[in-house]
Amino acid sequence: MSRSDLPHTFKLITLWLLVTLVVFLGFKYWEREREASRFQLAGGVIVLTRAPDGHFHWPGRVGDVEVDFLVDTGATTTALPQALAERAGLQPLGTLSTRTAGGPAQGFAARADIALDGGVRAQRLPVAVLPQLHAPLLGMDVLGRLHFTQKPGELRIQPQP
Template sequence: MSGDLLASLGYLALLLLALGGAYLASHRQSVGKSLQMALVWGMIFMGCMAIYGLWGDISRDYGRKSLPITRQDGAIALPRAPDGHYYVTAEVNGTEIDFLVDTGASDIVLSRKDAARIGFDLDELAFLGSARTANGVVPIAYSRLKTIRLGPYLDQGISVSINGGEMDKSLLGMSYLGRFGRIEIAQDQLILRR
């Protein structure tokens, strides 16, 4: 910790001690009740701080799984997430992978974590390609998927890129989305038709 941070923490501790002491002195008859209320408010404050600090992880881990909805006409409907994006869980090589649907991505792009989950040996991959992303240029390895299933549709031998950089979510790009004859957005749903 830096000296400025320690000084700030010391100042806050002294301020809290002074305020707490003044409060307890003014409520001498009910010190036990005052301590109990201070403890309750402290726990509420700590809970709020924990939720605030973990909110990014909570929303990323629990708010993004979206199974495709197969409609009677055979179309696949994906609901819009609260962040405005479309997410889908597809079965890749027998393993469920969560994707961000990205019409701006040329390929299916797997994160390193997801690539390892479906059986790619990251040490054996040759990251000879590169891709321009919003985060700059990243190394890319190319391969093929054995299978990918989205709703009732099973495809085999689809090309895939494995991102050599850091990536939160795998991308379902146009090399796969282009297999659908029609892509439309209506009533907060992304609809894919073959």
């Protein structure tokens, strides 16, 4: 390669890096918009759209920690991964044994302040904290307080009057 080829090669490399950056940023923007469109608030009704993983997700907070709850109508109790409970500063109240879809599980009980997008709140909610759990599960202890209907790909939730 001669010295005269260097500027042309440098320009090509720079151009390809810029194209790659634009594609990457465009994908990230599309991904963020897709995630945001899974939750909508329309006239006091919360609308959750089924995610690509086949589940409904509801953004919220445990204490001051942002979380993305998996809506689990088969769970009696809201359950949190231990790492999340520790980040939220939850204190163990005692050990517990429970049955999950994956089989028996050991963990501890705690109380958590949960705030879900759309204004749904549960203060000092008894929760199960499970070390092997990968995602926070929003159970019927919260969902049972709400009126919800489901149609293909959509879960509509209305707080009880």
